[in-house]
Amino acid sequence: MNQIVATYDLSKRYGKAYRVKDVNLTVKEGEIYGFLGPNGAGKSTTLKMILGLTRLTEGKVTVFGKELESNRRSILNQTGSLIESPSYYGHLTGIENMRVIQKLRDVPDKNVEEVLKIVRLEKQKDKKVGQYSLGMKQRLGIAMALLSFPKLLVLDEPTNGLDPAGISEIRELIKSLPQRYEITVLISSHLLSEIEQMATSVGIIDHGRMMFQGSMEDLKSKNRPTIMIKTQNNKQAQKMLLQKGFSSMQEGEFLVFENMTDEQVAGVNKILVSANIDVLRIEEHKKNLESIFMDITGRERSL
Amino acid sequence: MMKAVSLELYKLRHKRLFLMVILFLTVEIIWTFMAVSVSISRNSDYARWEFVIAILSSMNGLFFPILAAICVSRICDMEHKGNTWKLLLTVSVRHSMLYVAKYISASIIMLGVCIMQGIAIIAFGMVNEFGQPVPFMLLIRFLAGTVLTNMTIIGLQQWVAMAVKNQAFAVSLGMAGGFIGLAADLLPGAVRRFFVWSYYTGLSPVTQNYANEKVQLIVEDVNALLPAMVGLIVAGIAIFLAGNIHVSRQEI
Numbered sequence: 001m002n003q004i005v006a007t008y009d010l011s012k013r014y015g016k017a018y019r020v021k022d023v024n025l026t027v028k029e030g031e032i033y034g035f036l037g038p039n040g041a042g043k044s045t046t047l048k049m050i051l052g053l054t055r056l057t058e059g060k061v062t063v064f065g066k067e068l069e070s071n072r073r074s075i076l077n078q079t080g081s082l083i084e085s086p087s088y089y090g091h092l093t094g095i096e097n098m099r100v101i102q103k104l105r106d107v108p109d110k111n112v113e114e115v116l117k118i119v120r121l122e123k124q125k126d127k128k129v130g131q132y133s134l135g136m137k138q139r140l141g142i143a144m145a146l147l148s149f150p151k152l153l154v155l156d157e158p159t160n161g162l163d164p165a166g167i168s169e170i171r172e173l174i175k176s177l178p179q180r181y182e183i184t185v186l187i188s189s190h191l192l193s194e195i196e197q198m199a200t201s202v203g204i205i206d207h208g209r210m211m212f213q214g215s216m217e218d219l220k221s222k223n224r225p226t227i228m229i230k231t232q233n234n235k236q237a238q239k240m241l242l243q244k245g246f247s248s249m250q251e252g253e254f255l256v257f258e259n260m261t262d263e264q265v266a267g268v269n270k271i272l273v274s275a276n277i278d279v280l281r282i283e284e285h286k287k288n289l290e291s292i293f294m295d296i297t298g299r300e301r302s303l
Numbered sequence: 304m305m306k307a308v309s310l311e312l313y314k315l316r317h318k319r320l321f322l323m324v325i326l327f328l329t330v331e332i333i334w335t336f337m338a339v340s341v342s343i344s345r346n347s348d349y350a351r352w353e354f355v356i357a358i359l360s361s362m363n364g365l366f367f368p369i370l371a372a373i374c375v376s377r378i379c380d381m382e383h384k385g386n387t388w389k390l391l392l393t394v395s396v397r398h399s400m401l402y403v404a405k406y407i408s409a410s411i412i413m414l415g416v417c418i419m420q421g422i423a424i425i426a427f428g429m430v431n432e433f434g435q436p437v438p439f440m441l442l443i444r445f446l447a448g449t450v451l452t453n454m455t456i457i458g459l460q461q462w463v464a465m466a467v468k469n470q471a472f473a474v475s476l477g478m479a480g481g482f483i484g485l486a487a488d489l490l491p492g493a494v495r496r497f498f499v500w501s502y503y504t505g506l507s508p509v510t511q512n513y514a515n516e517k518v519q520l521i522v523e524d525v526n527a528l529l530p531a532m533v534g535l536i537v538a539g540i541a542i543f544l545a546g547n548i549h550v551s552r553q554e555i
Binding site for chain 1: 306310313314316317318381384385386387388389390391392393394395396554555
């Protein structure tokens, strides 16, 4: 698959502090790339640099295989975007807002009709955008981004402020874009559940640094179950099991074992019972994606 | 460029900017013509084109800086309000191009105002049956001075309106400019030339001179105004370029 977006040691410094540091992000053709991170992690800054809205301090960005700095116009002609809050002219109607972008993009009228239908705004197109709800403004922003049916769509937290029905609607729309229109999507969010449900690849950023990048399957494969055993004498049990080749960690009242087969669990149980150590509980714990995210970012906020 | 300018004018829909401009101009013209009519009724010697032009130049010093500030603010503010800078820049519009398009749009509106003012002067002279024929050359010179001053002030206003989101700054600058424009003639010439708002009267082809409690109207020679014109053009270009470069370098 071709690389649509690639960043090389991308960094952005404000004053002495780096907002983004050495980010290497790769988005391949036809993917929905979920760019995940807590608030203030550097997602928007990275996306702004990819779109040329913010100057890079260090590093390089290529889009469609071309360097951004020298090919910005041709790249942006094939890119649609919605960055942070939706942009609109509140005193103009929905259709007039679309016409502004239509004139700039030089696309036919049928595109306007089609995208308004896709985001289900065709009935509200004659209403002033200032009177739209946040969800409608967000949908209008997506319609503007989609207007030229670009090869790449960059969406920065597009479901911010939407109600659950709106979120699900936008999610289904985004999921359909690669197949229906061959659009590669780069979408950022601080909501893991949102990315989990639509992304095929994922990048996790925290404190301006890329902590993980890979397919959603790779991320989920970190979801290995652990076996937790509670005994009457954990210290003695741990010592004894270590001698038999089973290493564990003490977590609260439990001994935690990783990568154990069913047979090994049965074997551990047998060893403990034979040594007259009462086994009070054996539990299997599966990490959900949320715990994996917290493990990666090392913090428990914004989720 | 034409596309960018027409788009700027398209974006002004529903803003009622043109209505506001016409109302503002109407107030200025009515005020001026009433003042001129009162003078004519007291002394019929004032029934001259030169007098109308001289009074209107002074009134422009008060009204036009404010009008230019409002026009420019309305044109720039819609981008701040709707957060549309990033939208436009991501559809590959260049910052500097947008700046130029907005400048031209504001200049076109203010040019329309100047032309309407010229037509109003001719109509007023005809209704009051001024003895002399319509002095087209004088009117063109009046128009040129006003347009030139407007364009410099628009450049200054646009810089502030684009760089500072809060449009109260830009409008306050316009109001301060209106005050300076009105009172500039009271300042010494060496000081006056540093205030762009003073050029409505500074470049007027007719100046007023008070002697023996009488107003003398002096038609200035074109050559006498040329250095001031050139100076204003240079200042205007410098202000425009500085504003464009500064605003284009601002990060979104």
